[in-house]
Amino acid sequence: MSAGPFQITVQPSGRAFAANEGEPILQAAIRQGIGMPYGCKDGACGSCKCKKLEGTVVHGEHQSKALSAEEEAAGFILTCCGVPQTDVVLESRQVTDESAFPVRKMPSRVLSLEKVSHDVMVVKLQLPANDTMRYHAGQYIEFILRDGARRSYSMANAPHNGPGVELHIRHMPGGKFTDHVFTAMKEKEILRVEGPFGSFYLREDSGKPMVLLASGTGFAPIKALIEHMQFKGITRPATLYWGGRRPSDLYMDEWVKARLAEMPQLKYVPVISNALPEDNWTGRTGFVHKAVMEDFPDLSGHQVYACGAPIVVDSARAEYSAVCKLPPEDFYADSFTTEADKHGK
Structure with missing residues (x-):
């Protein structure tokens, strides 16, 4: 068995891309701007589940509710934690390539904090004026914390209502990030973010209610x-x-x-x-x-x-x-x- 890189082919589109040795399929797709469905990137939600048609994939840690043993035996994989060991052919509902905006890291500044209920804070962030983040309404960003940990939050405003972004953050008592948001975060604080992520956005090619x-x-x-x-x-x-x-x-x-x-x-x-x-x-x-x-x-x-x-x-x-x-x-x-x-x- 070779050490990679391995070719990943997505059917029915026929689109192909390379995954490096040890690299999860989804990470390789995001890195190369190939749009594939996903949600959490952590093996917890199952949004990235798809059918493996050919090849060998080994899974990292994931939850059984995202991919059961029966589903895995039937050939289903999670691309977020599935690492190819050979060339792989998948069947997946691919997001069109044109829709995959580049994922980028950038600084953000806290513009405002508004507590709208006992446990929800609306946080507005200012992004660099000369470096606008392009995203689809419905996508999310990740905060990169000082220790390298990440926290994901959906953007609550459509891009035309920018250039900043609005986030709705629920307080999870004992959670180090949300405790900070509710007790210590101040306007003008600088936070590093990366995005956009996610395949949750309006499919405009449909007329269905x-x-x-x-x-x-x-x-x-x-x-x-x-x-x-x-x-x-x-x-x-x-x-x-x-x-x-x-x-x-x-x-x-x-x-x-x-x-x-x-x-x-x-x-x-x-x-x-x-x-x-x-x-x-x-x-x-x-x-x-x-x-x-x-x-x-x-x-x-x-x-x-x-x-x-x-x-x-x-x-x-x-x-x-x-x-x-x-x-x-x-x-x-x-x-x-x-x-x-x-x-x-």
Whole structure:
């Protein structure tokens, strides 16, 4: 067996690229501007799963919910942690090459911090004026911390609303980065970022009506999609389902309602799972992904864009296909894995 580099061929597009010895397939694709679907890059979400047609791939550490032993035995791989040992042929829904913006590192400065609920901070970052980051609404950036650790956050504004970026950061008590954001971060602080990452963005080559599914701060990239739709004059019908435990978790409810007045194609269904009597909540209750199934028992002609907690995204992915006839290729997702999720805790 040779020591690489190995040729990776993606079917049905026939596109080929090289992976170095020891290099995961996805890392090689990103390095060379080849667009492939992915989410967390950490073996936790399953967004990069695809079928191996030929060759040998060895997996690094990953979670069984992202790739089960049965799936691996059936020839499925995770490109984010799959390292080729030979030339490999894959079957994958490829993102078009033109859509892959260059991934770059750059400094950013904290412009503003706004606490919009008890555990959500809206952080606005200024990027270098002479070095604009190009990205798709829905993609994410990573903070590179001093110790080399990384934290990923979706950009909550569409690129035309730049040149800075808006992030919605939920406080995870005990998490070193979010503790810093909520207790010590100051305006003008300098942070290193890298991006854009992710294959979560609006597929504009389709006219299908859309379901936009968000839980908690999963609303951030959905907000960017809505801004992008408004900016581009996209009139496809879209229904936003935003779920939270309490009404205060829908921290930009008024922003959504203002868009409804401007975008007749947009509908909004807020869903609360754990309202207390003092909330006086009279709207929909229960699990947000279930509310979609109640309203859309047949999703066969729709696209779904889902973002938020892994349990919500994973449940929606499985149940919409199995119960509501959604074609799997029409489910686009960004699963918000925490550091604990990534380590299977």
